[in-house]
Amino acid sequence: xxxxxxxxxxxxxxxxxxxxxxxxxxxxxxxxxxxxxxxxxxxxxxxxxxxxxxxxxxxxxxxxxxxxxxxxxxxxxxxxxxxxxxxxxxxxxxxxxxxxxxxxxxxxxxxxxxxxxxxxxxxxxxxxxxxxxxxxxxxxxxxxxxxxxxxxxxxxxxxxxxxxxxxxxxxxxxxxxxxxxxxxxxxxxxxxxxxxxxxxxxxxxxxxxxxxxxxxxxxxxxxxxxxxxxxxxxxxxxxxxxxxxxxxxxxxxxxxxxxxxxxxxxxxxxxxxxxxxxxxxxxxxxxxxxxxxxxxxxxxxxxxxxxxxxxxxxxxxxxxxxxxxxxxxxxxxxxxxxxxxxxxxxxxxxxxxxxxxxxxxxxxxxxxxxxxxxx
Amino acid sequence: xxxxxxxxxxxxxxxxxxxxxxxxxxxxxxxxxxxxxxxxxxxxxxxxxxxxxxxxxxxxxxxxxxxxxxxxxxxxxxxxxxxxxxxxxxxxxxxxxxxxxxxxxxxxxxxxxxxxxxxxxxxxxxxxxxxxxxxxxxxxxxxxxxxxxxxxxxxxxxxxxxxxxxxxxxxxxxxxxxxxxxxxxxxxxxxxxxxxxxxxxxxxxxxx
Numbered sequence: 219x220x221x222x223x224x225x226x227x228x229x230x231x232x233x234x235x236x237x238x239x240x241x242x243x244x245x246x247x248x249x250x251x252x253x254x255x256x257x258x259x260x261x262x263x264x265x266x267x268x269x270x271x272x273x274x275x276x277x278x279x280x281x282x283x284x285x286x287x288x289x290x291x292x293x294x295x296x297x298x299x300x301x302x303x304x305x306x307x308x309x310x311x312x313x314x315x316x317x318x319x320x321x322x323x324x325x326x327x328x329x330x331x332x333x334x335x336x337x338x339x340x341x342x343x344x345x346x347x348x349x350x351x352x353x354x355x356x357x358x359x360x361x362x363x364x365x366x367x368x369x370x371x372x373x374x375x376x377x378x379x380x381x382x383x384x385x386x387x388x389x390x391x392x393x394x395x396x397x398x399x400x401x402x403x404x405x406x407x408x409x410x411x412x413x414x415x416x417x418x419x420x421x422x423x424x425x426x427x428x429x430x431x432x433x434x435x436x437x438x439x440x441x442x443x444x445x446x447x448x449x450x451x452x453x454x455x456x457x458x459x460x461x462x463x464x465x466x467x468x469x470x471x472x473x474x475x476x477x478x479x480x481x482x483x484x485x486x487x488x489x490x491x492x493x494x495x496x497x498x499x500x501x502x503x504x505x506x507x508x509x510x511x512x513x514x515x516x517x518x519x520x521x522x523x524x525x526x527x528x529x530x531x532x533x534x535x536x537x538x539x540x541x542x543x544x545x546x547x548x549x550x551x552x553x554x555x556x557x558x559x560x561x562x563x564x565x566x567x568x569x570x571x572x573x574x575x576x577x578x579x580x581x582x583x584x585x586x587x588x589x590x591x592x593x
Numbered sequence: 594x595x596x597x598x599x600x601x602x603x604x605x606x607x608x609x610x611x612x613x614x615x616x617x618x619x620x621x622x623x624x625x626x627x628x629x630x631x632x633x634x635x636x637x638x639x640x641x642x643x644x645x646x647x648x649x650x651x652x653x654x655x656x657x658x659x660x661x662x663x664x665x666x667x668x669x670x671x672x673x674x675x676x677x678x679x680x681x682x683x684x685x686x687x688x689x690x691x692x693x694x695x696x697x698x699x700x701x702x703x704x705x706x707x708x709x710x711x712x713x714x715x716x717x718x719x720x721x722x723x724x725x726x727x728x729x730x731x732x733x734x735x736x737x738x739x740x741x742x743x744x745x746x747x748x749x750x751x752x753x754x755x756x757x758x759x760x761x762x763x764x765x766x767x768x769x770x771x772x773x774x775x776x777x778x779x780x781x782x783x784x785x786x787x788x789x790x791x792x793x794x795x796x797x798x799x800x801x
């Protein structure tokens with residue numbers, strides 16, 4: 219099942235901002251041009267109370283006031299009106315529409331649906347009383363809380379290139395939520411967190427997992443640690459449902475980060491996620507989008523995701539008309555195939571060292587968790 | 594950042610007549626390693642868990658009796674102290690040079706706090722800005738007037754808030770600046786900085 223409505227595109231920080239609604243417009247138009255678009259379920263907006271299930275009243279009040287164009291002096295303390303997360307008219311509603319989509323996904327899962335793809339959301343940086351990194355409200359956490367309140371154990375998997383800090387901190391002390399984030403190391407990259415030793419606190423101890431990867435990590439190394447860690451953690455935690463933030467910004471074309479995945483790795487990751495869901499959660503999986511700031515790469519990665527979730531055969535070449543129209547609009551050439559070209563990429567001098575260090579990080583994490591990961 | 598911003602208070606203390614065993618129990622119970630010794634409100638010494646362990650070890654030929662020897666017998670009497678208004682880097686320097694793990698903080702002769710290596714690590718974390726969601730830039734600058742201003746001016750021009758800015762001298766005539774900025778777009782910033790002629794060490798250009 220796919221959840222989407224055109225109003226997702228109201229979440230718009232302006233024409234020069236990387237978190238651009240053009241990504242969704244392009245994606246939907248591509249799926250239509252490919253003839254695979256099925257009428258999605260249009261969600262309602264999340265209510266204020268839904269948002270308050272994970273956020274503070276004082277944050278919500280400020281978002282609301284800023285949305286109405288009121289002058290609020292302390293917005294920056296709440297992570298708003300910054301270069302990354304500027305305010306815009308109607309921001310509160312636009313964010314609640316995205317939250318509503320992910321929440322609807324959670325409701326559908328509770329009603330018996332298995333695979334739900336929410337074509338939006340994934341605002342994983344938003345914290346309890348702070349907007350951060352393009353994220354105003356945390357749709358993922360609202361959905362996760364809805365699921366845990368219904369008595370489900372939730373495993374959250376975050377493959378965005380940035381650490382899923384908001385979701386991690388919101389559920390840091392909760393025993394019914396496993397968070398698992400694979401990301402580029404925060405040594406240099408935003409938000410700077412996501413170390414292996416952030417493993418939860420109190421009842422949540424041993425249930426927050428982070429695998430920070432070396433910059434310039436490529437497909438092979440990523441998949442090696444992914445396949446070692448994810449089934450191991452899911453098998454130990456035994457969740458009822460898997461919630462996935464499928465950011466596309468670990469792709470090598472992404473302008474904001476330094477991992478070097480190709481679409482081939484993404485295809486494998488998506489297939490594995492569905493396999494793991496079948497093996498560990500009875501097939502129950504809710505997938506959202508997330509970061510992804512190269513229009514060319516993000517749209518192809520998410521089209522891949524759409525096809526994989528529906529079990530559709532993958533197209534080779536992208537439709538001519540679609541390509542020409544978007545190339546004209548964007549004023550630059552686009553990759554004409556769904557997958558990246560096979561052309562050999564030059565070998566990175568540090569490749570062996572990167573692989574070794576990623577392996578070591580994985581070992582450290584598993585060592586750290588052997589005593590804590592509670593079955 | 595001053596000592597008073599990072600010191601702990603109130604301070605757990607002992608009197609000189611307390612036995613080593615009692616002092617050791619107190620350290621264990623409170624989870625600390627340093628005990629200033631106070632007599633009639635005056636600081637007369639300091640004793641650490643290590644002092645007690647060394648003094649009472651069976652490997653020590655002149656080993657003290659833990660149940661009967663008083664703290665006064667083992668404590669360090671010439672205590673190095675700090676003032677609440679000392680900068681933290683000064684406290685760090687004294688501790689490093691004297692190879693000691695803590696400084697009792699005195700104001701007008703009264704013990705008002707204690708600062709330990711752990712508190713200085715907390716200070717370092719705070720100074721580096723890692724406690725705020727941020728990205729990190731490393732830029733090498735010529736060591737001359739106005740270079741840092743050029744860097745911060747560039748960031749200000751892009752509407753970027755700086756969480757922290759550390760700089761330290763490199764070999765010769767260069768300075769390394771480490772900046773934590775409140776943005777996901779450190780890559781784009783790095784590109785912009787390169788175009789302006791800055792030597793950006795991190796993030797590097799992607800190979801492909």
